[in-house]
Amino acid sequence: MYQKTYHWIFAAVTAMTAGCDGESVEEVGGGDEVALRPHACPVWRCGFNSADVNGRAIRELNLDGVANSEGLRITGFLAPLGLLGNYRLEVENDALVARNPGGQTLKGAQLIGATILVQASGLLSLPVPITVLGYQEVDSWAAGAPKVPTYALLYPDLGALLGVRNVCSGDLLDTLASAATVLGGETYDLAAKTVTPNRNRWLTIACAGSAAAKMRLLGYGPQSSATTPAQRQATLKMVTADYCGEGVSYTQNGTEVHWANAGGTVAPGSTAELGDVEAVWNEDGALCLGSPRVAGTVTDCGLPSCAGRDVDDGEWVTYVAD
Template identity: 80%
Template sequence: MYKETYHWIIGGLLALAAGCDGGEVGDAGDDEVALRPYGCPTWKCGFNSADVNGRSIRELNLDGAPNSDGIKITGFLAPPGLLGNYSLAVENDALIARNPSGHVLKGAQLIGATILVQAPGLLSLPVPITVLGYQEIDSWAEGAPKVPTYALLYPDLAALLGVRNVCSGNLLDTLASAATVIGGETYDLDDKTVHAGRSRWLTIACAGSAAAKMRLLGYGPQSSATTPAQRQATLKMVTADYCGGGESYTQNGTEVHWANAGGTVAPESGAHLGELEAVWSEDGALCLGSPRISGTVVDCSLPSCAGRSVADGEWVTYAAAP
């Protein structure tokens, strides 16, 4: 199996740690492609949230229950040439497919597989979402295994090439067109909270979204020993939800440096750290020093970070040095 390059099927649908923080748990902003600062990698700046035909597929239920937009999985097809009734699943925060005899498809073996989803309405037809690329990328956490990512495309006659990526990235840039998968957990985009224990649900986390960054930081619910509170603290930190109520005081592409209490994530060697920004818990910032965007005025009262450290919470962040 090739692990460092995308594998592509040509034809059919396709005829052709310092970081940048994210503004929403699953939404990196409509103008992200144009506004991404030079030097900020795709997975750290990112693109738009997972979407099919104007309806969200950010969350999908493996048993066919509709998500909040009424989208539901109605079927799964193994890659062409493979016989057997395969069922889609998520294990260790990665897609797999298993048939009744116990044979499992994973990683690049899923290229060409199709997930059928359907919108509500009597006249709605199933839409095929096809896995057309697979890559394993480095985790941002020390000692963590590589993170599986997928290029997911579906037909759209209104699109220039007749197909569209669920992450709305540039089809000519494979990294821009990728998502990772989080199993058994969903996320509230308004208040930046974790909905844990949803065993038959999966989250499609597009490159640059806060959920994807959480996964890359080594906080996947299935692929780590972290708690829901630790993961929620990570979402609050990435989105700069200082007050804890869901309001994000950042914008995509803003440089920020982070370190966690477990010691698995630290600023990159040689990074020029600015002032301490905040110490973070699942409730937001425990204290506030220098906001990552200069001049930010927050709508809550937070104490100074003098005398505070990462030991007081789950994360500590530093603004970039001027």
């Protein structure tokens, strides 16, 4: 499933640990640690039915230095060691790129060693370097879609064993589980599980295991697909089992479910053993409810049976595992 193109520059780890205080680093996290994945679970599929839209990460950042909702802003970008030319960070086709005024472009593995400087509000806060220390391309879950770029992003933490932490899991030793995808031009409400489109200079960092990352892997990236905000919101609702459309997830990480979309680009595998229809989904949540993916679930809303409905009534149909 994976094209193993991870590269590591451990010298950069040492450089990252210099001159940073723990308080500023804590502010970058902006949330609780995500749970460690079961080792039997494929890293990007683990917790497919994520209750979280965006995992831990630093969630969203503005490319022009506007502060996000947690008071964090980009204050600079440094190209990999030895490269000069005043490079500027951008997001294109749901991937990180850097360009300089001379027309040179860095992307993919060329960004390994590059550093994004992020700073919290306040006179005493110091810039925190978030460095790209790994790059990998993973297979999309959508038929015919190109591979999905993913990044290992680390920042200094003097309290960590090796002096650095990953923005996703905090576990330096498990690099695959600590990777993230990038989504450009929109952000996501973590509580309501909704899409905020047309935020052209914003990027979202979505950790492996989060619903936003899975949306990208399903071929629903805002820049890398022809999908609409409504279709992407339907995907978030489906992944998180937000049946009632109010932001409440009726799922548990790691619960098996099968899905198919109306466009025909995503379908259950040929060996999948399909159980009952769970739900048909649109941007408002579930249009109907058959067998919930977690047995015994009682929702806070009344939903009709799925008898007589199919995927053409919405964007997704899901089935419980047999």
